[in-house]
Amino acid sequence: MSAPLKIGIVGLGKMGGIRAKTVRDCDDTVLVSGTDPNPPAQGFQDIKILPDYRAVIDSDVDAVIVCAPNRFIPEVVESALDAGKHVFCEKPPGRNLADIERIMEAEKRNPGLALKVGFNHRYHYGIMEAKKIVESGKYGDILWMRGVYGKAEGSGNPNEWRDDPEVAGGGILFDQGIHMLDLFRYFCGDFVEIKSMCTTAFWDIALEDNVFALLRDKKGRIAQLHSSFTQWKHRFTLEIFMQDGYVIVDGMPSGTRSYRDEWIIQGRKHVGFAIGNPPEEKTFCNTDPSWDLELAEFVDCIRTGKPIHNGTTKDTYEVMKMVFGIYDADPQFKQEQEKKLQSRNR
Template sequence: MNLKWGVIGAGSVAQRRAMPAINKAINAELHALMSRDEVRAKQLAETHGASKYYTSVADLISDTELDAVYISTPVYMHCEPTIEAAESGLHIMCDKPMAMDVNECQRMIDACSSNGVQLQICFLFRFHSAFQQIKGWITEGRLGRVVQARMPFMKYVPKLPSDWHIDPSKSGGGSLIDLGVHSIDLFEYLIGEVVEVSAFCNSVIHNYDVDETAMLMMRFKNGGQAVTETSFTAVGSDQILEIYGTDGSVVVFNDDGWKVKTVVDGHRQVIGSQYEDLFQLQFEHFARCVSGDEQPIVSGYDGLQNMKIVTAAYESAENKKVVFV
């Protein structure tokens, strides 16, 4: 099934990642995009090969040729366009984090459910073959019982005062809600349900109104534990993911490309991992879900659960206590 896509919010991520991925996907077509500036919208449509361009959400979702929309606006503009698109019968892929709060997430899920349309969130790490392989190993019991895990996610990306990422009324938070949601989701995908959290958040370098740096500790229903560190102001390391179990461990690291190191029963192995366009993989998977050929790897419910964890984390940081999810 070939889906005709409309892109709501043709910003940096949409330009660098999403629209090129739609154009590469074997079952997708970039039909339209929306940007509030008409000159910019026209230029982007020409650059990325979109058939049409619009300057408002309402006009784009009124396009009867569309099958689905990708929402790539600032976080505070995720909820209402999702509901409007669902009510127009359009399937939706929404960027992360899903919304500003748990209530908005639930409203989005309800709208999509009642209108019979797909809702997926861009938790892209689920689509990488390395992480899917690790999930298989954990399910098979190769690592034994998972005891501890770690995923640092730090980028040195100082923000301009005008950047919506550091305006809590538009972003919902800082590095934890922007970067940490990926770590949280991958942990839930690989290890299981998070049931309690403890977090520290600060902004001591640039004094943003949001957390420029955060550390989140999680305990899972199965007894395992994990930590993720996030930052807009720290230079990241080559460590991507670490998981330690009673029978083995796995570490994903960057060394001129991702590599996966396993230690199982004393035997060490390093496996190379090729670059994969995760946006392309999700767009192709999305179309197969719409046609009924596959079940979603990620859903609106996963976005809701993710937001519950983030909300509990911020509560923990503010009140300096462990919080149950």
């Protein structure tokens, strides 16, 4: 049996902690080093805390997990790949399309290495079940999709990097709503037309806190998104309606449990006594396998040389292009944001 893969983590904040636990729980990986500008006092006593990302890359690791703020991810990923390390990085891996293009160029220079981006929602039980239901064809082709994904936390702290355009690159859509856009692509492929309204409705930040978007693919199928930072009652809902029925993924068993437990609901179109209210089959899930499954695919690709299936740089580029397409589709928001940025930089 091969020795466990040695892993180093760049960024030991919330996501770094989640990734560290997953690495420790996996029999085929061992966490050996990490770095953070403000290392946590607890939770990492068993590893080497190093001064910077270069030291982590040089610390005899097989792979690097990058959990840094968006602005710094491209530099770390590029350096790790060029040093011969496999890389797993959080989404979005940068602030703009130029950043992901930089990463893709580094990937091309190092074809023997695995590079995976963390779109873990594809590994939620409800999403995996919905994918099986859709692909079975039991309800026919997809007609439309509707996704609502929102949260409420946010201190308005000016030191929060996710609220800084120069570090984050975008607001709630870029930080959280991008997951729902990735799922739209997962089920329907690329979209060719976008309509949107973006707003900063509540928080005193120079980024959007709510986005409403309509997207149409080349088959004419429409997806509707509401991404919100003022969803005072946390919500994750993905509805997929097909010719003869539907599947709904409602809730998400996150670490905070604030999105409720997950239900997979499916029903068949009814034309008789139950028209408009058909019998439904409901499946309950209160566990989240996504972190473990995501790491398992990454490790398997390293071990076998198989290409990454979920979380490819191509998927990442396309979904980031959707994000900026949504921003661009609301010129009024773009103008207002530009004024805020100019005022902020004075």
